[in-house]
Amino acid sequence: MLDATSSYNPMTDTSPADNRSRRTPVDDMTGHRIVPDTTRRAARTPGNRYGNRPTMKDVAARAGVGLKTVSRVVNGEPGVTPETERRVQEAIDALGFRRNDSARVLRKGRTASIGLVLEDLADPFYGPLSRAVEEVARAHGALLINGSSAEDPEREQELVLALCARRVDGLVVIPAGDDHRYLEPEVKAGVATVFVDRPAGQIDADVVVSDNFGGARDGVAHLIAHGHRRIGFIGDMPRIHTAAERLRGYRAAMEDAGITVQGSWMSLGVTDPERVRRAAEEMLAGPRPVTAIFTGNNRVTVTVVRVLAEHPPGAALVGFDDIELADLLRPGVTVVAQDAAALGRTAAERLFRQLDGTLLAPERIELPTRLVTRGSGELPPAH
Amino acid sequence: MLDATSSYNPMTDTSPADNRSRRTPVDDMTGHRIVPDTTRRAARTPGNRYGNRPTMKDVAARAGVGLKTVSRVVNGEPGVTPETERRVQEAIDALGFRRNDSARVLRKGRTASIGLVLEDLADPFYGPLSRAVEEVARAHGALLINGSSAEDPEREQELVLALCARRVDGLVVIPAGDDHRYLEPEVKAGVATVFVDRPAGQIDADVVVSDNFGGARDGVAHLIAHGHRRIGFIGDMPRIHTAAERLRGYRAAMEDAGITVQGSWMSLGVTDPERVRRAAEEMLAGPRPVTAIFTGNNRVTVTVVRVLAEHPPGAALVGFDDIELADLLRPGVTVVAQDAAALGRTAAERLFRQLDGTLLAPERIELPTRLVTRGSGELPPAH
DNA sequence: CCCGCATCTGACAACGTTGTCCAGGCTCTA
């Protein structure tokens, strides 16, 4: 059934197995450029493509009709007698024919698919976002192709360009990098593009983000309102836009309250649990420990919750991003929640409005956050 | 830049806007058949495809070389002088050319993409699974197209067939339905296929599942070992294979202990939080309430944890599937954990081995589960 | 000077589908 001698190496093999004379492609070109494939293996056995899938021609031959008639039946176009249609449908069923959308795309110019590039599919924040995008795409008859950038700008670009090469009709991108000029030719060529969660860099495009600054400011102000003055902040690298905004919100709230932030209260750029744990413990130790912590994202929050569970209770906590079961912990975890699904839905809807042509100038949309009080953020200062 | 008069309706428009004479396609054909598109709108403005993207021909003209030479440069094939390559590369950069993979696919027969059909991308169980599949795909140079079936067999089939029409090289499917004969022509045509989490129906294919039966049996036996005899079971519809297997495990453990299961101890097919809540409350009420509950999946577990938190403590709980922060609750939630990432990784690796041709007969792989004791499952019976 | 050889280049067909266009047969009317 399967050709046991061939090996899987899609889109990469060249005709001669002879590599002697291959030039190593120069990489010193600037800007937008084609990166040649790098892997080379033995050429595949020729022929036998798609495992010899039947084509419309085969169906036509079997049904004793013309090619175009089959096409008409397959696409439900008018102009075929019931009798002819029956014959064609019979041939289709008998042969197990399935239309080849690659060829269709080539002809029609639309792929009915959109690309989604996010940071990590496994992150619970992106699940609902991804699903929301999918639902909107589905409503518009489009499929979703997605990939994780793993927070690596190069990988983001690689992914985005691969999607463009497949001629996705549109792109929803959660940027990892901060320079998206590489997308200019694509946008010019008509690829609808929306950036989500973080703004695009160096390019004018639609952006859908949460109010990271306002959310963080409100969250920290909430702690201040409950009497805290020494408030710690643990967040991601400030080169990530959301992290920077939330840090800015923290600073703004502190400044509004006339509090001078100590350097030892802030931990930036640590995300792996072990180092977050150490950062939190340091803040909570010493002669003048923080009495509250504001955490910059869901992963940090989870770790800090663990740390606080081990320490003598007392330190208050407000986290950015909601986490599951937060209401069941004692105390419940107060969070600044953003609506991941709404981000995805809004972005996707804008994308399809671009494709409809009902959208003109790029815009920046900011969705509000919501402070959810559950207990941990309402604890009074212990010291 | 964008044509403001066109509307987005990919792959669906027919030439005449005239619908008068359209036959409604008969649907009484059995088995595998082509479903014609159903939506019809005004025809798009012709021409201007891809927003006039440059093609290799354009690049060739600009660089003053032949078509094939451009192809050679783009694909890093040998046999081009550095000078010629420079000129071509310059033209590519100037025009913002990007290879059209649709055409490439049409020519080469491989799409370098695999499809993943799962139940719900937003479910935290599928995030890591999906990510794992993606990583393996990436290692093999393939992209991931995925869709959610929402537990609807018809939608599953629709999705799978759409992916096949796009000629994905392989499919990883988490089945919603129990009859996959519709895939026969595809498998025969060489589409590699692996089913995950639940077995395929009516078709001989690779399957990767967790040991749902054994895991559930062990979990329930764990409760029995801690002195429980009246143990409730709340699970999903038994038509879902995993749910049926876990129920079977529950029954087996009870039988092994010589306990006769009462009908009122079991709640099958309820998943929405409200009804799960009611089911749990009923089990916990009455003259002879259950002293422990075994929950059939993560969503049910979460709801039952909420219910138990409100009730006078005492009922023990073991849940199938791990949940985040389970260790921080008081008591911690004891679970039968399955490794979602391992499921995805194993399935994807098998898929690519099929594509390599190094795999012969379809096989069923069962991954072990792990009992994680955290407290809730070790509580003694209260009554 | 011519031949052989190696290297580089380009013309051309093919991949499977859809849009265009025309032909042939039918019905309906005058």
Next chain:
DNA sequence: TAGAGCCTGGACAACGTTGTCAGATGCGGG
């Protein structure tokens, strides 16, 4: 029954790419 008009069906080109193959060029040796 002829002519007009409609309905059905099919031949053909085109979409953008890659594989095949043959032509062009340059070089060294006889």
